[in-house]
C-alpha cells in the first residue's frame with residue numbers, strides 16, 4: 017500500500033508539476049463580431065482630458081467607427097468631420113472587457129494601430145473602481161507616433177522594481193507608485209523600433225502578449241515578420257507555454273512588489289484618445305506635427321484616416 021501510494025504521488029507530481037508552472041489553457045477567443053459581446057462601449061468623458069467624444073456602440077456602428085468581419089475588428093476615430101472649436105471633441109471609441117482577470121496570459125494579434133499627430137492609443141488592463149491601488153498594466157501605449165513602445169505599471173505606494181532584470185527592454189523609473197513624478201509609473205522601453213506607430217503598421221503589426229501571475233508580470237512583442245514567434249502564439253493554440261518563450265521585453269518581478277496585493281481583478285481596456293494630458297502636453301515637441309494639438313484635431317479630419325486599430329484576434333488564457 018505504502019509504496020504504491022508514494023509511486024502514485026511521484027507520478028502525479030511529475031505530471032502536474034511542470035504543467036502548473038507555465039502552461040495556461042485558453043479561456044476566451046475574441047475575433048471579429050465577438051468583440052461586441054466580450055466588451056462594452058464606454059461613452060464617458062475622457063478621464064485624461066483628450067479632444068475626443070467617446071460614443072456608444074450604436075453610434076460607433078452607425079458611423080463605422082467599429083467594424084467587424086470574420087477575421088478583423090476595426091476600432092477608429094472619426095476621420096470625416098471638421099469640428100467646431102467650441103463643440104465636443106472628435107468621435108472615438110473606448111471599450112472594456114466584460115470579464116475580469118487575475119492570473120492570465122492575453123495574446124493580442126494586431127495588424128494596425130492608430131497613427132497620426134495627436135493620437136494616443138492604449139491597450140491596457142486595470143480595475144477602474146480601485147485605481148491606482150488595484151494596479152494598471154499598460155501593454156501598448158504611446159503618443160504622436162513616437163515609438164518604440166513602453167510597457168508600464170502604475171500602482172499605489174510600495175511597489176518598486178529592481179534596476180537589474182531579465183528583460184530585453186530598458187527600464188525607466190523604478191517606482192510604480194502613481195503618486196510619484198506625475199503618474200510616470202515604472203516603464204520599460206522596448207528595443208524594437210517596430211513595436212509602435214507607423215513602423216509597427218508598415219510591418220503588418222505583430223503580437224503583444226502579457227503574462228500576469230502572483231510572481232511577476234511580463235510583456236512580449238513579436239513583430240509580424242519575426243522568425244522566432246512561438247508557434248502557440250502565432251497559431252492561436254488551445255494552450256500556451258510561456259516558459260518556452262524567449263526572455264520578455266519587459267519583466268516586472270514581485271521582489272519589492274506584492275503583486276497579489278497591488279493588482280486586483282482587471283478588465284482589458286482598448287481606447288483611443290486625442291491630445292489630452294500626455295499627447296497634448298508633448299505635442300509641440302513632436303516632429304512633423306503642425307499647429308497646436310487641439311487645433312489640428314478640430315480642423316484636419318483627414319489626419320485621422322490611419323487612426324485605427326485592426327485587431328486580428330484576442331486570446332486570453334487563464
Ligand SMILES: *[C@@H]1O[C@H](CO)[C@@H](O)[C@H](O)[C@H]1NC(C)=O
Pocket residue numbers: 080083090
Ligand atoms: C467601414 O469600415 C470598414 C473597415 O475599415 C471598411 O472596409 C468599410 O468599407 C467601411 N464601410 C463604410 C460604409 O464606409
Ligand SMILES: *[C@@H]1O[C@H](CO)[C@@H](O)[C@H](O)[C@H]1NC(C)=O
Pocket residue numbers: 063064136137138287288289
Ligand atoms: C484611457 O483611459 C485611461 C484612464 O481611464 C488612461 O489612463 C489612459 O491613458 C487612457 N488612454 C487613452 C489612450 O485614452
Ligand SMILES: *[C@@H]1O[C@H](CO)[C@@H](O)[C@H](O)[C@H]1NC(C)=O
Pocket residue numbers: 116143144145146150280281282283
Ligand atoms: C476590482 O477588484 C476587486 C477586488 O479584486 C473586485 O472585487 C472588483 O469586482 C473589481 N472591480 C471591477 C470593476 O471589476
